[in-house]
Amino acid sequence: MAKPALQFAQNLAHKPATAIILIAVLLGFTFIDSLDLTEEYIFGAYAKHILFISLIYSVVTLSLNFVTGYVGQTSLGHAAFFGLGGYVSALTTSLLHLPYGVAFILSGLVAALVGLPLGAPALRIKGPFLVVVTYGCGEVFKFIAINLDITGGPAGLPGLISPTLGIAFSDIGVTGKEAFIVAALILALVLAFIMYRLEDSRVGHAFAAIRQDEIAAASMGINPAYYKLMAFVFGAFFAGLAGSLFAHYMSFISPDMLSSNESIMMLTMVVIGGARSIPGAFLGAFLLTITPEFLRFVKDVFGLSYDPWLVLFGLLLVVMMRVKPQGLLGAETVFRR
Amino acid sequence: MLQQIINGLALGGVYALIAIGWTVVFGIVGLINWTHGEVFMIGAFAGYLVITTYHVNFFVALVVAMFFGGLVAYLIERLAYRPLRTGPKLALFITALGASIFIRNLAAIIWEPQSRAYPATFEASVMTWQLGSTVLTINTLQIMIFAVTLVIMAFLQWFITRTMMGKAMLAASQDLEAVSLMGVDVNHLITITFWVSGMLGGAAGVLVGVLYAIDPMMGAMAGLKGWAVAVLGGVGSISGAMVAGLLLGVIENISTTFISSGYRDAIAFVIMIATLVIKPTGLMGFKFEDKV
Amino acid sequence: MLLQVEKLCKNFGGLKAVQNIDFSIDSGEIVAIIGPNGSGKTTFFNVISGILPVSSGGIFFRGQDVTSWKAHDMAKVGLTRTFQNIRLFPELSVRDNLIIGRYSKNSSGALDGIFHSKRLRLEEQSNEQVVNEILEFTGLASMRNVLATNLPYGAQRRLEIARALASEPSLLLLDEPAAGMNPKEVDQLLALIRALKQRGLTILLIEHQMRLVMGIAERMVVFDHGEKIAEGEPAVIRCDPKVIEAYIGTEVNECVGN
Ligand SMILES: Nc1ncnc2c1ncn2[C@@H]1O[C@H](COP(=O)(O)OP(=O)(O)OP(=O)(O)O)[C@@H](O)[C@H]1O
Numbered sequence: 001m002a003k004p005a006l007q008f009a010q011n012l013a014h015k016p017a018t019a020i021i022l023i024a025v026l027l028g029f030t031f032i033d034s035l036d037l038t039e040e041y042i043f044g045a046y047a048k049h050i051l052f053i054s055l056i057y058s059v060v061t062l063s064l065n066f067v068t069g070y071v072g073q074t075s076l077g078h079a080a081f082f083g084l085g086g087y088v089s090a091l092t093t094s095l096l097h098l099p100y101g102v103a104f105i106l107s108g109l110v111a112a113l114v115g116l117p118l119g120a121p122a123l124r125i126k127g128p129f130l131v132v133v134t135y136g137c138g139e140v141f142k143f144i145a146i147n148l149d150i151t152g153g154p155a156g157l158p159g160l161i162s163p164t165l166g167i168a169f170s171d172i173g174v175t176g177k178e179a180f181i182v183a184a185l186i187l188a189l190v191l192a193f194i195m196y197r198l199e200d201s202r203v204g205h206a207f208a209a210i211r212q213d214e215i216a217a218a219s220m221g222i223n224p225a226y227y228k229l230m231a232f233v234f235g236a237f238f239a240g241l242a243g244s245l246f247a248h249y250m251s252f253i254s255p256d257m258l259s260s261n262e263s264i265m266m267l268t269m270v271v272i273g274g275a276r277s278i279p280g281a282f283l284g285a286f287l288l289t290i291t292p293e294f295l296r297f298v299k300d301v302f303g304l305s306y307d308p309w310l311v312l313f314g315l316l317l318v319v320m321m322r323v324k325p326q327g328l329l330g331a332e333t334v335f336r337r
Numbered sequence: 338m339l340q341q342i343i344n345g346l347a348l349g350g351v352y353a354l355i356a357i358g359w360t361v362v363f364g365i366v367g368l369i370n371w372t373h374g375e376v377f378m379i380g381a382f383a384g385y386l387v388i389t390t391y392h393v394n395f396f397v398a399l400v401v402a403m404f405f406g407g408l409v410a411y412l413i414e415r416l417a418y419r420p421l422r423t424g425p426k427l428a429l430f431i432t433a434l435g436a437s438i439f440i441r442n443l444a445a446i447i448w449e450p451q452s453r454a455y456p457a458t459f460e461a462s463v464m465t466w467q468l469g470s471t472v473l474t475i476n477t478l479q480i481m482i483f484a485v486t487l488v489i490m491a492f493l494q495w496f497i498t499r500t501m502m503g504k505a506m507l508a509a510s511q512d513l514e515a516v517s518l519m520g521v522d523v524n525h526l527i528t529i530t531f532w533v534s535g536m537l538g539g540a541a542g543v544l545v546g547v548l549y550a551i552d553p554m555m556g557a558m559a560g561l562k563g564w565a566v567a568v569l570g571g572v573g574s575i576s577g578a579m580v581a582g583l584l585l586g587v588i589e590n591i592s593t594t595f596i597s598s599g600y601r602d603a604i605a606f607v608i609m610i611a612t613l614v615i616k617p618t619g620l621m622g623f624k625f626e627d628k629v
Numbered sequence: 630m631l632l633q634v635e636k637l638c639k640n641f642g643g644l645k646a647v648q649n650i651d652f653s654i655d656s657g658e659i660v661a662i663i664g665p666n667g668s669g670k671t672t673f674f675n676v677i678s679g680i681l682p683v684s685s686g687g688i689f690f691r692g693q694d695v696t697s698w699k700a701h702d703m704a705k706v707g708l709t710r711t712f713q714n715i716r717l718f719p720e721l722s723v724r725d726n727l728i729i730g731r732y733s734k735n736s737s738g739a740l741d742g743i744f745h746s747k748r749l750r751l752e753e754q755s756n757e758q759v760v761n762e763i764l765e766f767t768g769l770a771s772m773r774n775v776l777a778t779n780l781p782y783g784a785q786r787r788l789e790i791a792r793a794l795a796s797e798p799s800l801l802l803l804d805e806p807a808a809g810m811n812p813k814e815v816d817q818l819l820a821l822i823r824a825l826k827q828r829g830l831t832i833l834l835i836e837h838q839m840r841l842v843m844g845i846a847e848r849m850v851v852f853d854h855g856e857k858i859a860e861g862e863p864a865v866i867r868c869d870p871k872v873i874e875a876y877i878g879t880e881v882n883e884c885v886g887n
């Protein structure tokens with residue numbers, strides 16, 4: 001019963017028509033209240049909030065797929081780039097008073113630039129050791145953000161501007177969240193498209209080769225160091241962009257954004273959705289964003305004195321690795337042409 | 338300065354205990370046992386609960402904590418890791434991550450998240466010495482913790498160098514396959530390894546408990562510092578972990594005075610990253626290399 | 630000279646795996662390296678193909694000093710190899726393994742991929758052509774879409790060679806290509822190597838059993854304990870007392886029988 005259903009879902013997920021329908025539905029929900037059809041909002045601010053967060057994490061999950069999916073390096077420090085993008089964007093707009101468009105691009109570029117030296121250990125350090133190095137780097141970032149004055153210390157930076165990209169984000173839609181949803185959706189789709197194209201290009205082939213046998217790849221002329229750095233830099237760039245959007249959406253930023261818990265969540269989104277699967281990244285991000293919200297609702301309804309989410313999450317990971325270690329939509333890549 | 342070194346030694350000894358727990362498991366199973374911090378936390382709570390409910394003395398608490406630490410480590414291996422042992426490494430690691438999140442948050446539900454302190458189990462007194470112009474103060478508690486750590490380590494050293502099982506463990510940490518070819522029961526060996534690792538973690542939990550407050554989340558940072566120490570000492574090397582643990586305890590204490598206390602917890606990570614980048618084999622480790 | 634090696638040494642700690650090897654191979658030659666287990670043959674390959682750094686000595690490819698080059702640099706100038714203990718890309722199909730073999734002949738980058746540029750499309754076309762041709766040539770065409778990990782052993786060995794050929798090498802290094810093959814597979818392999826020789830490819834191959842290479846190698850080099858103990862025509866080599874001693878009788882009878 002469960003198997004055919006999953007297979008059906010997997011097939012569906014990989015059809016372009018599915019993607020188009022899903023995008024149309026998302027946009028429909030986002031703007032249905034702008035039509036002023038009903039007294040109350042059909043799809044209110046809270047639902048839109050969840051949608052935006054899910055989309056942002058989709059971008060982050062896709063970006064982490066470069067490192068963890070494509071070149072097969074487990075990273076537990078990805079939140080560092082996400083947070084770094086946020087801080088860069090916050091400081092560019094509030095301290096330098098530059099327009100949001102500049103801050104947005106800059107947040108990606110700075111994250112990518114920092115990704116370079118952080119990716120460098122990945123060239124020398126393998127597997128389990130790299131996990132803790134990336135984790136350690138993320139923690140060090142958090143300590144820096146907590147201890148510096150310019151980043152606002154443990155409290156972070158409040159009062160970030162609402163972005164304007166051509167038009168002011170606040171001018172679109174009824175709740176002020178619509179423009180963020182559209183921006184996050186565009187970012188996610190652009191990234192998904194790039195990844196789709198890269199997978200079956202010379203770069204994607206090199207990624208696959210390095211992941212499966214680094215020494216054999218090198219003997220075929222592929223420079224593993226170059227591609228590992230490329231994966232880190234690409235991943236960091238898009239995580240930085242996502243971080244910028246997220247920070248301005250929240251209108252404040254704190255060191256929590258850099259925390260290791262965030263990094264762990266990002267990695268599990270990749271793994272649960274299925275490494276290297278583009279629909280899987282979206283699925284992982286949506287599932288792990290919506291489920292805790294749903295459980296919080298359950299908690300309130302049943303009057304539980306504790307939040308059941310994290311316990312279940314831990315259990316879910318253990319069970320998932322037992323029954324489907326490749327993730328819900330994961331499969332090994334086959335070059336398309 | 339000398340004062341800082343003395344303060345650092347007691348904590349450093351505990352770090353070393355945690356690190357050895359990491360190292361033995363990594364050496365033999367090749368897994369970063371992310372749940373080790375949780376085993377440490379369970380030890381701390383087991384000790385706390387027997388002391389507060391049965392009013393036993395410190396040494397009984399220590400033994401109880403070691404038992405529960407070992408038991409939990411064994412159960413984790415049996416239920417979560419063993420079915421995946423031959424599977425992909427990433428799946429094993431995510432399992433460890435999941436088990437750690439599960440235990441930590443389950444503990445927070447059962448025991449409530451707030452922190453608490455062990456009731457005083459001894460009359461701790463403070464000794465002072467005049468050394469030239471500086472005054473040194475030493476807490477008897479610190480001395481006791483350090484002594485207990487040394488005893489446990491001596492016992493471990495005896496176990497590894499003198500008993501058959503210990504020798505097999507040492508050999509397995511360099512080449513598990515060869516040991517299994519020699520007819521050692523690998524499952525049995527791994528079970529023992531997790532028991533040993535868990536007992537060390539549990540003991541460390543109690544030792545930290547008498548020094549600082551405990552809470553269900555305490556395993557996260559302590560576990561990671563233990564791993565940092567294991568890396569610094571050279572993963573797989575027990576004597577390396579001992580030296581590196583003491584070193585980290587002392588360095589942390591010195592840096593708190595000379596740099597800033599805000600960065601105290603970051604020091605371990607910086608040291609770990611630097612070690613891995615500059616000298617991946619650590620102080621005394623051996624090399625894990627790809628065979629071509 | 631295509632490849633020239635001077636006083637090459639490689640140590641692992643105290644172990645001298647390769648000692649003071651002088652060696653060269655010219656375009657169009659087929660040379661075999663033989664020697665007992667652990668005599669440093671594979672290590673010699675690892676060093677000249679750039680996978681392991683040299684301890685001392687020099688390596689020259691077409692007169693250019695390539696001593697400190699890495700494996701991926703060596704592949705780019707046309708030195709490609711196979712591995713004794715098969716290193717395919719297990720989760721890729723036979724065809725995709727060969728596509729990766731084409732890597733060093735192509736030059737498109739990330740932007741070409743994203744925009745699916747003309748350059749990428751041209752490369753794809755020519756890759757497809759070369760890959761098909763090699764699949765036919767090596768007899769793997771019928772297994773085109775099989776994952777490498779699911780191939781029978783002999784086919785895996787052939788795929789290793791096919792993948793190396795996909796890079797259109799100017800020097801092909803084969804490390805015990807016949808290891809573990811049954812007699813029929815060995816015959817197919819020898820036919821393949823002869824066909825490659827016909828095409829003028831330069832081949833340096835390691836072989837454990839002397840008689841396998843008697844028919845195809847023009848020259849033989851014998852390793853023992855990391856040193857080159859003999860070099861010359863196969864007929865001469867097989868009766869060299871030093872070689873016989875190194876092999877402690879395994880092939881002596883054959884020589885005496887001659
Ligand atoms: N990466 C390495 N690290 C340490 N020692 C090595 C390494 N690679 C090879 N050796 C050692 O170097 C020596 C030569 O090994 P090598 O594999 O080159 O021999 P070989 O001639 O290819 O043997 P065979 O016929 O069994 O393939 C052996 O003693 C081997 O154990």
Ligand SMILES: [Mg+2]
Pocket residue numbers: 670671672713
């Ligand atoms: Mg060999």
